[in-house]
Amino acid sequence: MSIKPRDVQVLPVATDTRVFRSRSWARLRFEVEYALAKGTTANCFLIEANKIALIDPPGETFTEIFLNALQQRVDIKKIDYVILGHVNPNRAATLKALFEIAPQITFVCSNPGAINLRGALENADLPILVKRGEETLDLGKGHHLEFIPTPNPRYPDELCTYDPQTEILYTDKLFGAHICGDQVFDEGWQSFLEDRRYYFECVMAPHARQVDTALEKLSDLKVRMYAPNHGPMVRYGLIELTKSYREWIQQQTNQENTVALIYASAYGNTATVAQAIAHGITKAGVRVESINCEFADPAEIQEAVEKSAGFIMGSPTLGGHAPTPVQTALGIVLANASKTKLAGVFGSYGWSGEAIDILETKLKDGGYRFGFDPIRVKFKPDDKTIQFCEEAGTDFAQAIKRTNRVRVASAPASSLEQAVGRILGSLSVVTAKQGDVSSAMLASWISQASFSPPGLTISVAKDRALETLMHTGNPFVVNILAEGREIRKHFMKNYAPGQDRFAGLETTDAANGSPVLMGALAYLECTVKDRMEVGDHWLVYATVDDGKVLNQDSVTAVHHRKSGNHY
Numbered sequence: 381m382s383i384k385p386r387d388v389q390v391l392p393v394a395t396d397t398r399v400f401r402s403r404s405w406a407r408l409r410f411e412v413e414y415a416l417a418k419g420t421t422a423n424c425f426l427i428e429a430n431k432i433a434l435i436d437p438p439g440e441t442f443t444e445i446f447l448n449a450l451q452q453r454v455d456i457k458k459i460d461y462v463i464l465g466h467v468n469p470n471r472a473a474t475l476k477a478l479f480e481i482a483p484q485i486t487f488v489c490s491n492p493g494a495i496n497l498r499g500a501l502e503n504a505d506l507p508i509l510v511k512r513g514e515e516t517l518d519l520g521k522g523h524h525l526e527f528i529p530t531p532n533p534r535y536p537d538e539l540c541t542y543d544p545q546t547e548i549l550y551t552d553k554l555f556g557a558h559i560c561g562d563q564v565f566d567e568g569w570q571s572f573l574e575d576r577r578y579y580f581e582c583v584m585a586p587h588a589r590q591v592d593t594a595l596e597k598l599s600d601l602k603v604r605m606y607a608p609n610h611g612p613m614v615r616y617g618l619i620e621l622t623k624s625y626r627e628w629i630q631q632q633t634n635q636e637n638t639v640a641l642i643y644a645s646a647y648g649n650t651a652t653v654a655q656a657i658a659h660g661i662t663k664a665g666v667r668v669e670s671i672n673c674e675f676a677d678p679a680e681i682q683e684a685v686e687k688s689a690g691f692i693m694g695s696p697t698l699g700g701h702a703p704t705p706v707q708t709a710l711g712i713v714l715a716n717a718s719k720t721k722l723a724g725v726f727g728s729y730g731w732s733g734e735a736i737d738i739l740e741t742k743l744k745d746g747g748y749r750f751g752f753d754p755i756r757v758k759f760k761p762d763d764k765t766i767q768f769c770e771e772a773g774t775d776f777a778q779a780i781k782r783t784n785r786v787r788v789a790s791a792p793a794s795s796l797e798q799a800v801g802r803i804l805g806s807l808s809v810v811t812a813k814q815g816d817v818s819s820a821m822l823a824s825w826i827s828q829a830s831f832s833p834p835g836l837t838i839s840v841a842k843d844r845a846l847e848t849l850m851h852t853g854n855p856f857v858v859n860i861l862a863e864g865r866e867i868r869k870h871f872m873k874n875y876a877p878g879q880d881r882f883a884g885l886e887t888t889d890a891a892n893g894s895p896v897l898m899g900a901l902a903y904l905e906c907t908v909k910d911r912m913e914v915g916d917h918w919l920v921y922a923t924v925d926d927g928k929v930l931n932q933d934s935v936t937a938v939h940h941r942k943s944g945n946h947y
């Protein structure tokens with residue numbers, strides 16, 4: 381497959397305002413938020429009034445092409461301000477290059493942002509205007525900018541910027557999506573909702589409480605457009621997306637069980653692992669309360685731990701130790717978390733990883749049970765590790781739900797459940813593979829849905845590992861089983877996170893790359909066209925692109941059930 385090269389798309393979007401969309405058509409990074417592999421855009425905005433301001437230059441993957449594109453539109457030496465919605469080490473290369481060309485620049489960011497920026501640029505004397513929420517910045521011609529700090533544990537320095545002249549709210553991470561394309565705005569916004577939802581689940585759901593506070597702060601502004609860091613600008617679907625965000629937050633806060641995810645990360649690797657674990661937890665219907673040890677006060681950590689059904693601690697190893705804020709948090713956890721709470725440990729390290737050992741030993745000595753074995757990730761995780769972490773998170777959440785479920789074990793199936801149980805479905809194994817990541821799931825809720833084009837629907841429980849590979853555009857294979865128990869038994873097992881689902885089975889790759897089970901009766905090569913949220917499942921509609929009967933003599937395995945409340 382040929383992929384277009386990275387480029388920068390430039391377009392005027394409002395009075396005196398232009399967007400620079402640095403585009404990557406391929407997956408940009410191995411982080412769970414990029415897992416749908418639709419590429420992304422890093423959006424930067426230029427306001428040219430009496431003073432010139434640049435908002436959110438892109439990360440180092442784009443430094444060169446971005447600066448070239450910028451130089452063609454504006455004299456970089458005349459830029460007065462660079463406003464930063466958040467500062468991360470990845471942006472440092474571009475900021476350094478900009479500052480070298482244009483030493484007249486004054487940076488504008490939040491207070492925690494200023495600390496990060498001085499560190500990232502290794503320059504204690506950087507000219508920085510700190511915005512705490514009260515101060516404005518007048519660029520002239522009506523662009524009298526306002527600033528709204530919207531901190532959260534992942535981005536404690538997040539700062540939104542509002543321009544009353546254009547009524548654009550520059551939202552940084554809020555309202556983004558990782559999609560690449562030519563569309564600058566969100567006309568036909570419904571088609572972006574699935575990607576925005578996925579982005580929300582990965583980036584926002586683990587700190588839903590803080591996102592709620594941010595929306596509250598922003599709700600008084602008269603906004604015509606959201607200008608997020610990634611994906612299309614939000615103009616047409618602004619009201620609906622804001623409403624959806626509120627609903628998605630509500631879904632999180634309504635969950636019965638919470639896991640406290642307590643971590644620190646100096647360079648972002650441990651945070652990436654945390655995000656993958658968090659996604660695995662939230663997709664299983666358990667809420668995550670993220671705590672960044674560096675920015676949380678002891679009372680906040682104590683309260684989160686006391687309220688949660690389990691806790692997971694993560695730390696990088698720096699100089700053979702866990703950073704001091706992690707050690708302090710560990711002390712608070714040991715003093716306040718009852719022994720019945722399920723525990724977990726993870727961390728990114730370089731060569732020895734002592735911090736992970738310290739967390740493991742102290743919690744073990746403290747008498748806690750572990751929901752998964754300590755996860756040790758060398759430097760940056762790859763996509764297999766991300767999958768592993770996500771599945772470990774799901775297992776952790778399921779263990780918590782099992783422990784806390786009020787058992788109504790002997791309640792007989794109601795007549796409705798018994799009747800629903802009489803619906804028959806052929807028994808199949810759905811398989812999918814993208815890059816190095818593959819998964820499989822036994823499925824009986826599959827129906828033919830259309831004839832032209834040939835299409836089917838599959839119901840996938842939200843906490844299934846396979847669910848991540850079943851988004852719009854993804855290929856997969858339905859392996860229809862013959863009568864007999866062998867393959868069925870293979871896939872009925874409980875799999876450990878990241879475990880190869882296909883070990884010991886004869887498989888081949890279909891044309892779309894997904895595994896075909898040679899022992900199946902027939903297989904269908906499919907592409908996901910749409911998905912709909914139906915209670916605790918996703919209903920996936922897919923077209924069948926190709927298929928083959930592998931065994932003419934057997935009959936289709938059928939799944940007989942006694943109740944519609946069980947598989």
Ligand SMILES: Cc1cc2nc3c(=O)[nH]c(=O)nc-3n(C[C@H](O)[C@H](O)[C@H](O)COP(=O)(O)O)c2cc1C
Binds near residue numbers: 647651
């Ligand atoms: C100053 C410094 C000291 C480090 N010391 C150790 C160490 O003692 N042992 C180790 O295993 N890794 C060490 N590392 C590697 C980090 O643990 C590794 O880069 C990790 O990915 C950082 O995680 P983070 O991105 O979440 O901060 C060190 C890295 C730095 C920059």
